Amino acid sequence: MDSCLFCRIANHEVPSDILYEDDSIVAFRDISPQAPVHFLVIPKKHINNIMEIEESDKELLGNILFNAQKIAKTEGCEEKGARFVLNCKTDGGQTVGHLHLHVLGKRMLYWPPG
Numbered sequence: 001m002d003s004c005l006f007c008r009i010a011n012h013e014v015p016s017d018i019l020y021e022d023d024s025i026v027a028f029r030d031i032s033p034q035a036p037v038h039f040l041v042i043p044k045k046h047i048n049n050i051m052e053i054e055e056s057d058k059e060l061l062g063n064i065l066f067n068a069q070k071i072a073k074t075e076g077c078e079e080k081g082a083r084f085v086l087n088c089k090t091d092g093g094q095t096v097g098h099l100h101l102h103v104l105g106k107r108m109l110y111w112p113p114g
């Protein structure tokens, strides 16, 4: 999708602080971090949100989660943990319509969210 910001980041058309990349996913730091560690992991292919994944995306989603926890560890979050979040559509607070997993760490976060 030419107009999608995260597709453009995945294609390196928009600069980002990339932490990890392979054939199917990219991880980059959030431009407006809400914690000392805050990065996003996205599929390179455009998927609007988690409600629109298909059976054939199961391996892709596994790759996102696997690398999210690996990066969280390299960012120093192994001992105290982190929050792994998928916002979806309006009620979920999603503002960018390309599936992305947030990882936030190095700060105590509370539950439930506001």
Ligand code: AMP
Residues within 6 Å of the ligand: 005, 014, 016, 028, 029, 030, 031, 032, 033, 087, 093, 094, 095, 096, 097
């Ligand atoms: P959400 O509200 O779940 O859709 O999250 C979108 C996230 O994308 C927000 O945390 C933004 O700060 C982040 N974001 C928006 N534009 C960029 C960008 N150009 N590079 C990195 N992160 C971005």
Ligand code: ZN
Residues within 6 Å of the ligand: 001, 004, 005, 006, 007, 008, 045, 046, 047, 097, 098
């Ligand atoms: Zn996209």
